[in-house]
Amino acid sequence: MNKIVIENLTLHYSDGTESLKNISLNIAANAITVLLGPAGGGKSSLLRVLNRLNDLADVEEVSGRVLLDEVDILDPKTDVIALRRRVGMVFARPVVLPFSIRGNLTYGLELAGERDPVVLEEAVERSLQQAALWDEVKDRLNDPAVALSGGQQQRLCLARSLVLKPEVILLDEPTSGLDPISTGKVETSLEELKKQYTIVLVPHSIQQAARTADYAAFFLQGELIEFAVGKDLFVKPRDKRTQDYIEGRFG
Amino acid sequence: MRNKATSLSWIEFLITRLVKASGYSAIVFVGLIFFFLMGEGLPALAETSLSSLLSTRWYPIEGYYGLLPLIGGSLVVTLGATLVAVPVGIGTAVFISEIAPRWLREILKPLVEVLGGFPSVVLGFLGVLVLSPFLREFLGLPTGLTALAGSLLLGGIAIPTVVSVAEDALDAVPRSYRDAALALGATQWQTIWRVTLPAARSGVLTAVMLGVGRAIGETMAVMMVTGNAPVLRLGLEALFMPTRTMTATIAAEMGEVANGSEHYHVLFLIGIALFLISLAINVTASALVFRQHKRSERILS
Amino acid sequence: MTAEPMTPAPRMARATSSASRLRVQKIGFGLLGLLAALTVLPIIAVVVYMIVQGAPAISWEFLTGFPREGMRAGGIWPAIVGTFFLTLGTAIFAVPLGIGAAIYLSEYASENRWTRLIRIAIINLAGIPSVVYGLFGMGLFVLFLNFGTSILAGSLTLSIMTLPVIISTTEEALRAVPQSFRVVSISLGGTRWQTIWRIVLPQSLPGILTGVILGLERAAGETAPILFTVAAFFLPRLPHSPLDATMALPYHLFVISTQVPGMPVQIQYGTALVLLAFVLSMNIIATVIRSRARKRRQW
Numbered sequence: 069m070n071k072i073v074i075e076n077l078t079l080h081y082s083d084g085t086e087s088l089k090n091i092s093l094n095i096a097a098n099a100i101t102v103l104l105g106p107a108g109g110g111k112s113s114l115l116r117v118l119n120r121l122n123d124l125a126d127v128e129e130v131s132g133r134v135l136l137d138e139v140d141i142l143d144p145k146t147d148v149i150a151l152r153r154r155v156g157m158v159f160a161r162p163v164v165l166p167f168s169i170r171g172n173l174t175y176g177l178e179l180a181g182e183r184d185p186v187v188l189e190e191a192v193e194r195s196l197q198q199a200a201l202w203d204e205v206k207d208r209l210n211d212p213a214v215a216l217s218g219g220q221q222q223r224l225c226l227a228r229s230l231v232l233k234p235e236v237i238l239l240d241e242p243t244s245g246l247d248p249i250s251t252g253k254v255e256t257s258l259e260e261l262k263k264q265y266t267i268v269l270v271p272h273s274i275q276q277a278a279r280t281a282d283y284a285a286f287f288l289q290g291e292l293i294e295f296a297v298g299k300d301l302f303v304k305p306r307d308k309r310t311q312d313y314i315e316g317r318f319g
Numbered sequence: 320m321r322n323k324a325t326s327l328s329w330i331e332f333l334i335t336r337l338v339k340a341s342g343y344s345a346i347v348f349v350g351l352i353f354f355f356l357m358g359e360g361l362p363a364l365a366e367t368s369l370s371s372l373l374s375t376r377w378y379p380i381e382g383y384y385g386l387l388p389l390i391g392g393s394l395v396v397t398l399g400a401t402l403v404a405v406p407v408g409i410g411t412a413v414f415i416s417e418i419a420p421r422w423l424r425e426i427l428k429p430l431v432e433v434l435g436g437f438p439s440v441v442l443g444f445l446g447v448l449v450l451s452p453f454l455r456e457f458l459g460l461p462t463g464l465t466a467l468a469g470s471l472l473l474g475g476i477a478i479p480t481v482v483s484v485a486e487d488a489l490d491a492v493p494r495s496y497r498d499a500a501l502a503l504g505a506t507q508w509q510t511i512w513r514v515t516l517p518a519a520r521s522g523v524l525t526a527v528m529l530g531v532g533r534a535i536g537e538t539m540a541v542m543m544v545t546g547n548a549p550v551l552r553l554g555l556e557a558l559f560m561p562t563r564t565m566t567a568t569i570a571a572e573m574g575e576v577a578n579g580s581e582h583y584h585v586l587f588l589i590g591i592a593l594f595l596i597s598l599a600i601n602v603t604a605s606a607l608v609f610r611q612h613k614r615s616e617r618i619l620s
Numbered sequence: 621m622t623a624e625p626m627t628p629a630p631r632m633a634r635a636t637s638s639a640s641r642l643r644v645q646k647i648g649f650g651l652l653g654l655l656a657a658l659t660v661l662p663i664i665a666v667v668v669y670m671i672v673q674g675a676p677a678i679s680w681e682f683l684t685g686f687p688r689e690g691m692r693a694g695g696i697w698p699a700i701v702g703t704f705f706l707t708l709g710t711a712i713f714a715v716p717l718g719i720g721a722a723i724y725l726s727e728y729a730s731e732n733r734w735t736r737l738i739r740i741a742i743i744n745l746a747g748i749p750s751v752v753y754g755l756f757g758m759g760l761f762v763l764f765l766n767f768g769t770s771i772l773a774g775s776l777t778l779s780i781m782t783l784p785v786i787i788s789t790t791e792e793a794l795r796a797v798p799q800s801f802r803v804v805s806i807s808l809g810g811t812r813w814q815t816i817w818r819i820v821l822p823q824s825l826p827g828i829l830t831g832v833i834l835g836l837e838r839a840a841g842e843t844a845p846i847l848f849t850v851a852a853f854f855l856p857r858l859p860h861s862p863l864d865a866t867m868a869l870p871y872h873l874f875v876i877s878t879q880v881p882g883m884p885v886q887i888q889y890g891t892a893l894v895l896l897a898f899v900l901s902m903n904i905i906a907t908v909i910r911s912r913a914r915k916r917r918q919w
Contacts, residue, residue, distance in 0.1 A: 344721060352748065356752070506644075538750055
């Protein structure tokens with residue numbers, strides 16, 4: 069089943085940096101879809117379209133449709149606040165808010181008006197469990213979040229988006245600054261999480277893409293070059309450019 | 320849930336409007352000030368002939384409204400203040416930003432800020448009680464309440480402005496410029512003189528302009544120590560005589576004039592002149608800063 | 621890397637020239653140090669001198685008493701109270717307006733012609749001479765709006781004068797908050813205002829406070845804007861309402877140091893010291909808040 073259907077999506081920034089050219093792509097529910105390709109290829113822009121975070125940037129032109137559960141989220145009447153609660157995002161650099169560990173987690177719920185301490189506590193524990201961080205921080209939830217290590221901070225950021233029980237999680241190179249052990253932990257939690265969520269991942273290496281992908285899409289200069297099920301893209305790429313990239317000839 | 324969302328968007332809407340209104344209020348205030356000054360000051364041009372305004376005699380009781388002595392007083396005092404504030408201020412800024420070790424900088428910067436916070440009336444008071452008696456003794460003048468006393472005090476008042484703007488400009492010079500100069504074998508002194516200062520020149524120029532603006536607009540200290548003599552004097556000896564600036568004239572006489580009288584309108588006319596001078600200085604200074612930004616952005620991109 | 625063969629002659633020439641260059645540098649640094657001392661030493665001298673001269677005048681009676689015998693005796697209580705109310709009144713008008721304008725510039729406005737016009741207006745407000753504010757305040761608040769010479773008219777005049785200081789320091793503090801915090805907050809379903817209210821403002825609070833205090837410090841010490849809008853030459857009672865005139869410390873100091881013959885020097889120094897202490901303590905509080913916040917900051 070497709071959670072997100074992207075039809076003929078075209079996007080230009082006014083400063084002429086990254087752009088997307090006529091992208092059509094289906095993103096399946098309960099699976100990890102990997103978007104890969106060299107920098108500037110449009111992966112991050114696509115992620116930011118999926119929760120309308122690109123509203124913050126200077127977008128000159130958007131056309132096409134992006135259907136989430138068959139509703140077009142590019143429609144100007146879309147409630148973007150509600151959309152962003154349904155579609156969570158984890159960034160490349162772990163950005164912990166200047167609060168305690170607990171404060172980081174409850175922030176999203178408090179924005180939505182949740183005040184019940186029981187609900188908040190339950191959400192904190194659940195999300196930390198899901199992000200495989202609970203055992204490490206359960207005794208110091210009131211410590212400032214900046215005191216955590218880089219790997220822990222990134223899992224906290226993952227947990228922070230899980231608190232809202234989103235339907236889709238977008239991850240933009242979530243392990244780019246992490247050591248192999250932390251990376252392993254994040255990847256393991258993603259394997260768990262895909263049972264409940266739809267995951268779109270921009271991996272930080274081809275190896276990571278190959279390890280995690282249920283579906284893979286290869287982007288080059290704003291175009292979708294190739295889309296494949298399972299590990300096919302890595303094993304038997306159909307396009308020459310995909311093959312060159314996979315074999316490390318550029319990017 | 321739906322209610323919550325609508326009330327949220329209402330708050331959002333209201334706050335956006337309020338915040339925007341506060342932003343635009345700055346334009347409204349400048350406009351208000353301008354139109355009020357115009358409304359009260361322009362009638363002076365109808366009531367008083369231009370030749371009277373451009374004469375050398377300011378004696379309102381008998382209807383003489385010659386502005387030249389006041390303009391001259393402002394010029395002399397401001398020029399003197401500039402001669403004090405510019406070398407001392409820029410030298411201090413260079414010392415703080417380029418030479419002083421960290422601990423000294425941490426002491427000097429707040430101290431200069433303290434000077435910026437001195438109420439001008441306190442400095443004027445010290446000028447009357449300490450500075451001008453000293454000048455009278457030291458220079459053998461009939462009175463110490465002179466343009467010189469005003470220049471020295473005003474110089475002191477303008478120094479913090481010059482220092483802080485010039486220091487910001489020097490700080491903004493990229494570290495790599497200095498490193499490159501030093502790597503080529505320049506001494507630290509040569510680096511300051513040939514690389515850092517030239518690179519920061521538009522900021523330093525802004526500092527000088529804002530310092531001058533601060534000096535022209537200063538009122539209380541200068542009124543208290545310059546001896547209240549609206550007489551036009553030119554040449555070096557003007558420094559050692561009492562004088563009267565434009566600002567001091569407004570402060571000294573506005574309290575005693577009848578609303579709507581010719582005298583009242585002329586004082587507002589002086590206000591217009593001061594407003595326009597500060598407008599010219601500040602617009603030019605900000606244009607300089609703006610241009611500098613543009614240039615550095617171009618280099619970086 | 622290839623080592624160039626070095627001939628002795630140029631090396632010696634360079635050695636002498638670098639010695640003379642260093643001598644120039646030494647002289648230059650000495651000169652600049654002298655200029656810095658010329659800035660800083662008088663400041664210290666003034667503060668010390670004021671304390672030495674003014675301290676003997678300070679007594680409970682001086683601080684809380686009313687002036688007597690044509691201000692030649694008694695205390696300065698009405699002037700202290702007046703300055704306090706003027707500062708408070710200025711804060712009431714200028715703080716919300718200034719912070720609001722700074723939020724607009726930093727968080728909402730896009731860089732267009734109107735925004736540039738706002739910035740130019742702010743720069744101009746900062747440059748207008750204080751006596752011109754006095755003229756304007758008299759024209760608009762005292763006469764046109766008929767507030768009379770009053771605390772209200774004076775506070776409003778001082779507010780407009782203080783506004784640019786508050787706006788520019790607040791905007792700087794807001795912009796110092798990392799952009800990534802805002803993006804994260806928005807991505808978690810926060811509205812723009814929620815993001816400002818819950819993250820940007822709390823994180824920039826020390827910087828904002830510093831700016832507010834520095835602005836009010838300026839208002840508290842100014843004389844020219846209140847000359848024709850509030851100040852009472854001699855009014856030995858406390859103000860009853862915002863529409864009352866009042867004495868104020870800076871104006872009182874001006875009056876007793878230039879307008880009253882036979883004024884005891886001690887009272888003059890005492891008054892000047894109280895004003896200086898009032899203003900400098902605000903300055904010190906602002907500096908302390910700023911440096912403590914810098915040390916504690918988590919980003």
